[in-house]
Amino acid sequence: MQSLLKTKTGITGLDEITFGGIPQGRTTLICGGPGCGKTLFCVEFLVNGATRYKEPGVFITFEEKAEELIKNVASLGHDLEKLQEQKKLRIDHVHIERGEIEETGEYDLDGLFIRLEHSINSIGAKRVVLDTIENLFAGLTNEGILRAELRRLFHWLKEKGVTAIVTGEQGEGTLTRHGLEEYVSDCVILLDHRVINQISTRRLRVVKYRGSAHGTNEFPFLIDEEGISVLPVTSLELNRKVSTQRISTGIASLDEMFSGKGFYRGSSILVSGMAGTGKTSIAASFANEACRRNEKALFFAFEESPPQIIRNMKSIGFNLEPYIKKGLLEFHSARPALYGLEMHLSTIYKIVKKARPAIVVLDPITNLVSVGLINEVNSMLLRLIDFLQGEGITVMLTALMKEMDERMDEGISSLVDVWISIKDIEANGERNKVLYIMKSRGMHHSNQVREFRITSKGLKLVEIYLGPSGILLGSEREEQKLQKLTGQALKEQQFRRELALRRQGNGIPKKSKQKTGK
Amino acid sequence: MVKKQQTWELRLYVAGKTTKSVTALENLKKYCETHLAGQYTIEVIDLLVHPQLAEGDQIFAIPTLVRKVPEPIRKIIGDLSNEEKVLVGLNIRPVKQLI
Numbered sequence: 001m002q003s004l005l006k007t008k009t010g011i012t013g014l015d016e017i018t019f020g021g022i023p024q025g026r027t028t029l030i031c032g033g034p035g036c037g038k039t040l041f042c043v044e045f046l047v048n049g050a051t052r053y054k055e056p057g058v059f060i061t062f063e064e065k066a067e068e069l070i071k072n073v074a075s076l077g078h079d080l081e082k083l084q085e086q087k088k089l090r091i092d093h094v095h096i097e098r099g100e101i102e103e104t105g106e107y108d109l110d111g112l113f114i115r116l117e118h119s120i121n122s123i124g125a126k127r128v129v130l131d132t133i134e135n136l137f138a139g140l141t142n143e144g145i146l147r148a149e150l151r152r153l154f155h156w157l158k159e160k161g162v163t164a165i166v167t168g169e170q171g172e173g174t175l176t177r178h179g180l181e182e183y184v185s186d187c188v189i190l191l192d193h194r195v196i197n198q199i200s201t202r203r204l205r206v207v208k209y210r211g212s213a214h215g216t217n218e219f220p221f222l223i224d225e226e227g228i229s230v231l232p233v234t235s236l237e238l239n240r241k242v243s244t245q246r247i248s249t250g251i252a253s254l255d256e257m258f259s260g261k262g263f264y265r266g267s268s269i270l271v272s273g274m275a276g277t278g279k280t281s282i283a284a285s286f287a288n289e290a291c292r293r294n295e296k297a298l299f300f301a302f303e304e305s306p307p308q309i310i311r312n313m314k315s316i317g318f319n320l321e322p323y324i325k326k327g328l329l330e331f332h333s334a335r336p337a338l339y340g341l342e343m344h345l346s347t348i349y350k351i352v353k354k355a356r357p358a359i360v361v362l363d364p365i366t367n368l369v370s371v372g373l374i375n376e377v378n379s380m381l382l383r384l385i386d387f388l389q390g391e392g393i394t395v396m397l398t399a400l401m402k403e404m405d406e407r408m409d410e411g412i413s414s415l416v417d418v419w420i421s422i423k424d425i426e427a428n429g430e431r432n433k434v435l436y437i438m439k440s441r442g443m444h445h446s447n448q449v450r451e452f453r454i455t456s457k458g459l460k461l462v463e464i465y466l467g468p469s470g471i472l473l474g475s476e477r478e479e480q481k482l483q484k485l486t487g488q489a490l491k492e493q494q495f496r497r498e499l500a501l502r503r504q505g506n507g508i509p510k511k512s513k514q515k516t517g518k
Numbered sequence: 519m520v521k522k523q524q525t526w527e528l529r530l531y532v533a534g535k536t537t538k539s540v541t542a543l544e545n546l547k548k549y550c551e552t553h554l555a556g557q558y559t560i561e562v563i564d565l566l567v568h569p570q571l572a573e574g575d576q577i578f579a580i581p582t583l584v585r586k587v588p589e590p591i592r593k594i595i596g597d598l599s600n601e602e603k604v605l606v607g608l609n610i611r612p613v614k615q616l617i
Contacts, residue, residue, distance in 0.1 A: 100593050101593045102594040102604075103594070103595050104603040105538075106538050107538060107579045107582075110580035111533070111579050114580075115572045115577070136578075140595075
């Protein structure tokens with residue numbers, strides 16, 4: 001038996017979650033509240049059909065006039081007028097003005113059928129949109145006739161073999177106000193636009209898809225200057241290729257901790273630590289190193305502005321400006337509260353797709369928590385890391401930890417391949433930073449805690465001194481080093497003195513000199 | 519009186535010779551003869567023959583009666599079986615009273 005044929009909508013992501021598009025030759029219902037993007041979905045469906053799949057389309061609009069529609073979507077780069085001229089698209093505005101219509105006796109909607117058929121035939125349309133047919137209910141009072149005619153219409157569309165989309169306004173507790181879902185049983189897509197914490201997110205869900213598997217989750221989608229894109233939440237596979245190539249962390253002494261080679265290419269690295277522990281510096285040094293290798297790096301800053309980061313990095317010996325000029329390093333900064341998580345995610349998607357970088361830095365991801373719930377942030381990061389790894393991009397995330405935030409840990413730690421933790425240790429009137437590797441998948445790594453130092457010449461890891469009184473850091477370590485040196489000097493002096501004494505006593509200077517040489 | 523010179527341009531949109539269409543046309547002729555004798559023209563448009571004409575007058579239901587003149591345009595959909603409604607819809611009543 002032949003499986004269900006599908007028609008590609010050409011809308012980014014939608015064809016993936018429906019495994020190939022909407023049912024071919026059948027009618028799909030798109031419903032949702034006002035302003036959720038129904039009309040735009042329809043426009044994209046038709047425009048994509050006309051321009052990419054050689055399927056002309058008919059747009060029957062019950063709401064907007066053709067000119068209005070053309071104007072509204074022009075800002076998204078769709079030139080409907082041109083498509084109409086090329087006979088790839090036909091817009092027909094069915095205007096229903098209750099005030100000028102009187103009803104008496106029996107009637108049917110043959111007029112609409114004839115118009116539709118005429119439009120379809122005149123351009124050989126394969127796609128049809130009725131937006132939104134429910135307006136008929138507002139214009140006509142005889143609901144009995146209307147319902148019978150709608151049933152006939154959907155049947156007729158099926159017979160015509162066109163792939164159709166009808167839209168419906170969402171009702172209270174029902175998918176559509178007038179129960180259109182009753183007639184359209186093949187595929188129903190629900191759009192939703194909600195505002196949580198003053199940040200709006202659009203979501204899409206395939207409520208029903210007869211005869212086909214489909215993603216059942218709610219998928220966030222976006223409307224921006226490039227139209228609609230649906231973001232599949234997670235790619236469903238875990239079988240992507242992995243690289244064994246290693247790339248430097250940008251800090252020689254940190255590379256050493258990863259058996260001298262650094263991270264795996266395409267892995268994800270989390271750098272966590274409290275405020276002021278140098279997370280951004282590590283991230284910048286990683287980006288700097290990538291640029292030095294002549295690889296493209298993207299730096300997403302959610303906290304500081306690019307000039308600020310550039311200035312600050314100069315103070316520790318990284319000059320990022322030449323790389324920016326060369327186009328190797330790109331900064332993208334946005335306040336997390338600027339828009340919702342999904343928008344952030346999709347912006348990152350788009351920028352990454354365009355720039356095709358070798359490495360990506362997100363600094364810091366914890367700031368995103370201010371716009372979303374922790375589990376939402378985690379799921380967003382999951383998708384992002386998933387996506388980046390799928391593209392073979394190495395990603396470094398920094399996270400601000402408040403004394404180890406367990407909730408954040410759980411979510412992210414399983415996602416990342418490498419987790420570097422920086423901690424502040426306060427003792428004897430100083431604060432010193434120590435760095436250690438919490439985990440590192442699939443490679444040998446040092447289990448040592450190192451002192452992490454930010455100097456004007458760059459970042460450095462110093463082996464900490466393990467003395468009889470425990471770990472010594474900062475000036476104590478220096479002191480211990482000095483003591484060791486002075487101790488050695490003293491010892492040497494002592495030895496020399498003894499030697500001199502012995503020489504005097506034994507009178508065999510040559511032999512003893514040789515001994516000391518050994 | 520000015521109103522006496524008023525002519526009525528009526529258009530009836532049908533789709534083939536269906537019962538509804540035939541009834542509508544019969545009813546319309548009857549009303550016009552009674553109330554608008556000598557003052558009207560009826561144009562019957564079969565959309566099966568001229569589908570392209572449906573768009574211009576915004577026809578979606580069949581049969582639809584359109585009063586083109588006098589303005590404003592009025593539309594009555596259905597087989598026109600209710601005389602009262604048709605006359606009100608076409609705004610014929612007041613004119614008749616004037617005559």
